[in-house]
Amino acid sequence: MTTASSPSTGQTSPLSQLNDPQRQAVTHGNGPLLILAGAGSGKTRVITFRIAHLLSQGIAPWHILAVTFTNKAAGEMKRRVRELVGEPAHAVWVSTFHSFSARFLRLEHEAAGLPKEFSIYDDDDSTRLVKRVVKDLNLPERTYTAGVVKSRLSAAKDRLQDPRAYANLAHDDFGRRIAEIYAEYQARLQSAGAVDFDDLILRTLSTLETNESLRQRWQARFLHVLVDEYQDTNAAQARLVGILAEPERNICVVGDDDQSIYAWRGANIQNILGFAKTYPDAVTIRLEQNYRSRPNILEVAHAVVSKNLNRHPKKLWTDKHPGEKITLILAPDDWAEAEMVVGRIRLLRERDGLNGADCVILYRTNAQSRAFEEAFRRHSVPYVLVGGTRFYQRAEIKDVLAYMQLTINGNDEIALLRIINRPKRGIGEASQEKLIAACHAARRKWVDFLADSDAVAAAVGPRAAAAIAQLSLQLNRLKAERTGMGMSDWCKHLVETVNIKQIWEEDDPLQAESRRENVEELVAAIAEYETTTEAPSLSGFLEQVALVADIDSYDSQPEAVTLMTLHSAKGLEFPVVFITGLEEGLFPLSRSMEKPETLEEEYRLFYVGATRAKERLFLTYARTRHRFGPTGSMKSRFIEEIPRDYLDIENLIPDTTLEPGGLGYDAPGRTWRAGGFLNNARRGQSVVRRDSEPTLPRTGVAASLQAGTVIRHPKFGEGEVLAIRGAGDGTTCDIAFRSGFTKTLMVRFAPLEILRQ
DNA sequence: GCATAGATCTTTTTT
DNA sequence: AGATCTATGC
Numbered sequence: 188m189t190t191a192s193s194p195s196t197g198q199t200s201p202l203s204q205l206n207d208p209q210r211q212a213v214t215h216g217n218g219p220l221l222i223l224a225g226a227g228s229g230k231t232r233v234i235t236f237r238i239a240h241l242l243s244q245g246i247a248p249w250h251i252l253a254v255t256f257t258n259k260a261a262g263e264m265k266r267r268v269r270e271l272v273g274e275p276a277h278a279v280w281v282s283t284f285h286s287f288s289a290r291f292l293r294l295e296h297e298a299a300g301l302p303k304e305f306s307i308y309d310d311d312d313s314t315r316l317v318k319r320v321v322k323d324l325n326l327p328e329r330t331y332t333a334g335v336v337k338s339r340l341s342a343a344k345d346r347l348q349d350p351r352a353y354a355n356l357a358h359d360d361f362g363r364r365i366a367e368i369y370a371e372y373q374a375r376l377q378s379a380g381a382v383d384f385d386d387l388i389l390r391t392l393s394t395l396e397t398n399e400s401l402r403q404r405w406q407a408r409f410l411h412v413l414v415d416e417y418q419d420t421n422a423a424q425a426r427l428v429g430i431l432a433e434p435e436r437n438i439c440v441v442g443d444d445d446q447s448i449y450a451w452r453g454a455n456i457q458n459i460l461g462f463a464k465t466y467p468d469a470v471t472i473r474l475e476q477n478y479r480s481r482p483n484i485l486e487v488a489h490a491v492v493s494k495n496l497n498r499h500p501k502k503l504w505t506d507k508h509p510g511e512k513i514t515l516i517l518a519p520d521d522w523a524e525a526e527m528v529v530g531r532i533r534l535l536r537e538r539d540g541l542n543g544a545d546c547v548i549l550y551r552t553n554a555q556s557r558a559f560e561e562a563f564r565r566h567s568v569p570y571v572l573v574g575g576t577r578f579y580q581r582a583e584i585k586d587v588l589a590y591m592q593l594t595i596n597g598n599d600e601i602a603l604l605r606i607i608n609r610p611k612r613g614i615g616e617a618s619q620e621k622l623i624a625a626c627h628a629a630r631r632k633w634v635d636f637l638a639d640s641d642a643v644a645a646a647v648g649p650r651a652a653a654a655i656a657q658l659s660l661q662l663n664r665l666k667a668e669r670t671g672m673g674m675s676d677w678c679k680h681l682v683e684t685v686n687i688k689q690i691w692e693e694d695d696p697l698q699a700e701s702r703r704e705n706v707e708e709l710v711a712a713i714a715e716y717e718t719t720t721e722a723p724s725l726s727g728f729l730e731q732v733a734l735v736a737d738i739d740s741y742d743s744q745p746e747a748v749t750l751m752t753l754h755s756a757k758g759l760e761f762p763v764v765f766i767t768g769l770e771e772g773l774f775p776l777s778r779s780m781e782k783p784e785t786l787e788e789e790y791r792l793f794y795v796g797a798t799r800a801k802e803r804l805f806l807t808y809a810r811t812r813h814r815f816g817p818t819g820s821m822k823s824r825f826i827e828e829i830p831r832d833y834l835d836i837e838n839l840i841p842d843t844t845l846e847p848g849g850l851g852y853d854a855p856g857r858t859w860r861a862g863g864f865l866n867n868a869r870r871g872q873s874v875v876r877r878d879s880e881p882t883l884p885r886t887g888v889a890a891s892l893q894a895g896t897v898i899r900h901p902k903f904g905e906g907e908v909l910a911i912r913g914a915g916d917g918t919t920c921d922i923a924f925r926s927g928f929t930k931t932l933m934v935r936f937a938p939l940e941i942l943r944q
Numbered sequence: 945g946c947a948t949a950g951a952t953c954t955t956t957t958t959t
Numbered sequence: 960a961g962a963t964c965t966a967t968g969c
Binding site: 385736752 | 945946954955956957958959
Binding site: 813 | 960
């Protein structure tokens with residue numbers, strides 16, 4: 188992670204490669220230890236060296252537990268420990284919170300009250316279950332939307348409240364209903380033999396807390412617990428590692444409050460800020476020397492994050508040469524922004540001898556990747572995209588996985604309902620509803636219920652009943668066949684027997700080909716798992732699949748520029764970083780601007796992004812952007828926070844001046860005209876590229892509306908604009924139509940044609 | 945039970 | 960604008 192020389196074996200003592208505070212942290216003896224490690228201060232180095240140090244002190248490797256958030260970070264940590272100590276590294280427990288918990292629950296499934304082969308529900312599965320529950324409780328789906336319910340449940344789980352505790356605290360009708368949903372959701376998980384992501388941690392915690400002898404056994408197992416990215420832990424996670432570290436309390440946590448960017452997922456910054464209160468005898472060590480970035484980059488990052496009120500005042504320092512100024516690129520729109528970035532990268536490659544793989548493009552939302560992908564393809568520059576729709580989330584993959592899952596856990600309701608009529612077997616929605624009602628009314632498990640042909644026949648018509656008998660038979664046969672063959676061959680066989688490809692043809696024949704390819708990739712992934720894992724098992728594979736993030740499998744490829752969100756970039760570093768889309772409402776995101784706490788998190792996100800850069804940092808702004816239609820925007824407040832001396836500004840917006848109060852742009856989405864836009868040759872090209880429509884983009888029309896404009900609407904006919912209200916995405920206009928009525932329309936959606944200004 | 949057209953929401957970030 | 964969900968008619 189640092190640019191300092193890599194640890195050489197032999198010769199010098201590893202400790203001589205460390206600075207004073209780093210060495211103190213590494214050699215700290217027993218008792219709680221808090222390491223406040225700024226960005227690029229050699230945090231991973233300290234953790235790995237500390238593990239090596241503990242081993243050298245005679246601690247057995249299996250007595251050490253190191254926990255991180257991503258599999259990638261865990262893998263990296265393991266690799267580096269192995270570099271330092273060789274084979275013993277193998278026996279050190281290095282894992283993520285979630286994979287540790289999954290492993291724990293497999294081992295202790297009885298005490299945890301779970302079947303051995305429990306399913307792990309990812310986000311999509313748990314959303315489906317929430318919807319199912321809301322429907323089965325006969326609650327209005329509009330009020331209790333999956334999004335609202337899930338955020339409530341997740342918040343409850345973050346606070347360690349079970350359904351009963353939640354119900355007791357509910358003070359209004361809505362809260363009581365949520366409590367009902369929560370209780371039913373958990374009951375359904377239980378009878379499906381499944382846990383969701385939050386439950387992995389919570390069940391591990393409650394199993395440890397309620398079972399004393401088991402707890403003592405696990406506590407004895409770990410004499411030293413090390414936690415990375417402690418600022419991102421939630422209540423359950425902090426408590427989990429706290430318990431495991433008892434009674435010795437050899438807990439070493441590493442983190443940086445300035446890099447806390449997961450509060451929205453329940454991370455509690457108080458865990459790190461209040462660590463010294465929880466452990467009064469904790470030793471605190473600060474790592475403030477940065478080995479990664481040029482001073483100019485650090486200054487800019489600091490200028491922004493230091494505006495936050497809720498933080499420990501601190502400032503990183505480095506003895507490097509200042510480096511170049513930060514380049515701020517002002518582009519007229521997102522298309523030009525992407526062009527500029529690609530152009531700069533080509534220049535860096537040709538003139539400065541940099542490799543594409545040295546560069547990363549960061550953005551706030553995944554949707555922004557598209558413009559860059561197009562630009563890279565236009566210019567034939569290789570790139571890798573991290574994130575977006577994950578491979579294992581794709582419908583065709585989840586279908587296959589659901590079949591596989593059902594052969595090991597036949598009670599998995601979500602998997603069952605996913606495939607019960609895919610491919611179509613004549614078990615339609617009505618039959619499905621009847622089955623669900625009957626199965627739950629009888630309080631039976633699915634395996635049991637479906638095998639009972641009388642019960643099924645009583646619930647649904649004869650055709651559906653026959654189809655269900657077929658399906659159960661098929662699943663049982665597949666299950667039996669599994670023992671006889673290799674996993675990947677079996678998967679291939681499954682895809683054939685079930686006739687999975689029929690699903691794709693039913694859904695969308697155009698995409699059938701790419702779906703087939705994806706499933707082939709899945710088979711290949713299983714084959715790889717099979718050959719590279721010590722004791723491969725189907726449930727092991729499915730678990731791995733549920734717990735991988737896209738970032739985990741990310742490896743920079745030769746020559747390829749990386750594209751990812753700011754969140755994904757945490758923990759990585761690149762010589763050249765582009766932070767893009769620096770516009771009010773996008774970064775910081777408008778939803779985050781409502782509350783001071785979430786706005787501060789955006790500042791930290793900027794800090795995380797900027798401190799990824801070793802040599803050069805570029806910031807880009809696009810005056811208009813195609814979001815739901817183009818919207819004009821003002822430059823991000825982050826830009827305003829940066830002292831001008833550090834900036835090299837490239838203004839590509841025509842007819843604007845850079846002046847004192849700002850960077851010279853017009854009010855959002857109002858003053859520029861579609862016509863003027865198109866007259867510019869370069870812009871014209873961009874518009875044609877983007878929408879193949881030969882006419883003016885509607886968006887341009889919307890932008891030139893003003894009171895008095897006469898328009899035509901395909902449905903309502905001719906009318907006159909009375910007023911424009913609001914700004915940005917939410918802009919509406921009142922229009923008086925000739926036919927006599929007045930209507931308020933969303934400017935960005937209304938298909939208006941301008942007749943007269 | 946299924947196909948189609950209309951309605952509605954979406955885009956924050958992820959284990 | 961586009962995807963996804965819902966309502967309706969066959």
